[in-house]
Amino acid sequence: MYSLAEENYIKSIYHLQQEVGKEVSTNAIADMMETKPSSVTDMVQKLADKKVLSYRKYKGAKLTADGEIIAANIIRKHRLWEVFLVDKLKFHWDEVHEIAEQLEHVQSEELIKRLDAFLGSPAFDPHGDPIPDAKGNFKKTEKKLLSELKKNQNGVCVGVKETSPEYLQYLDKKNISIGTKISVKGKEFFDGSMVIQVGRDQFFISKQIAENLYIQTT
Amino acid sequence: MYSLAEENYIKSIYHLQQEVGKEVSTNAIADMMETKPSSVTDMVQKLADKKVLSYRKYKGAKLTADGEIIAANIIRKHRLWEVFLVDKLKFHWDEVHEIAEQLEHVQSEELIKRLDAFLGSPAFDPHGDPIPDAKGNFKKTEKKLLSELKKNQNGVCVGVKETSPEYLQYLDKKNISIGTKISVKGKEFFDGSMVIQVGRDQFFISKQIAENLYIQTT
DNA sequence: CTTAATTTTTAGCCTAGGCTAAAAATTAAA
DNA sequence: TTTAATTTTTAGCCTAGGCTAAAAATTAAG
Known part of the structure; x- marks a missing residue:
């Protein structure tokens, strides 16, 4: 070990x-x-x-190939625990990282097998990141960054790149979470800032915000 | 910390x-x-x-008094996690100790608060041991060892003193778990061995078995 | 009440995993 | 291409938490 x-x-x-x-x-x-x-x-x-x-x-x-499998297993544990914390214990997605950071080191194959089953074998964690299977295989998703979208394109939020509480809390304030529909209403060429629509609200976001949000275009 | x-x-x-x-x-x-x-x-x-x-x-x-509170908190975490493992993940009571031994060290007040709520604030763990509250207070139970019972007394199994897999598996084989009704049908003065009735079965147990099982007499 | 046995402590050493400061290798600049 | 800046490594030291062997204290036995 x-x-x-x-x-x-x-x-x-x-x-x-x-x-x-x-x-x-x-x-x-x-x-x-x-x-x-x-x-x-x-x-x-x-x-x-x-x-x-x-x-x-x-x-x-x-x-090495071995090393990658070990890494994938740690990440699998981390993300499964995050699902547990959010789905079962009703934590908010910006609160779970630190706790999962500890839980991911608990050693027990059987525990993870059962936890996975208990959670319904989720494919993604609360931040939209894929959960590898027990052999370390990730489901590939074809998501792009919000910053890559052009004016009048739209899609659904499927994850975040940055997971700091500050960033996640910002998204919350703007009512953006996994599954939220987002439309690009305007884009400034100079600094990459955008005007987006979320629900009924339209507002301005900086490039920094846009390049940390993953979108599945529709 | x-x-x-x-x-x-x-x-x-x-x-x-x-x-x-x-x-x-x-x-x-x-x-x-x-x-x-x-x-x-x-x-x-x-x-x-x-x-x-x-x-x-x-x-x-x-x-010290402080030390006892720290200890009680660790024990609280250990036992809550055991309840989680048995009640939610369907582990067997003889499999959970080692895993709980790791989980008990995860640091997060909020986690334990929510886990406790999720589990319905249980008062006892799967081995019948009391779970202290957040301030470290244990619910006192007045249980006695099976070995203390006399012939023709009876009661209900409320816990075990010994928690080794071997012992717990022995109990399983005899269909004894928390809540099982047990009657003392005979007792040998010389070596403390007994004949007990569990359900329809009557069988012989050694003193060593009897003095590791907690009974609530009725 | 001595002596022997046992328990506990001390002293010194070891490994994991950090750190700092200096040396060596690499990369960038002139 | 020689010098300067940067990156990386090495050497040596530190702390936590173990260990062994020997010394000291306590307890038990004669």
């Missing part, structure tokens, strides 16, 4: 790898994990010994 | 203290925690510094 620290590294490296596609740098890992590059070097070497990832000095780290 | 190791010490000391009533010895703690007495000495000194317990060299340790 892997320690708490190891699991957190594996998970972070997985997420970074998704973004950049290639080997992830020591500094990038350190930033994401709020630790120092020197600590990352140590841990990454240790994980390389365990064949969880491949690592070449000064070149960065990349999960 | 307290570390995982600290929480486990606090919990173990609490349980030992219930048994012996007075200060618990270094060796007793080491035995329960499957660690070495020298490690216990170190940790107990650390916890004394934090005012979680009082400690006098060679005399043992005793939780």
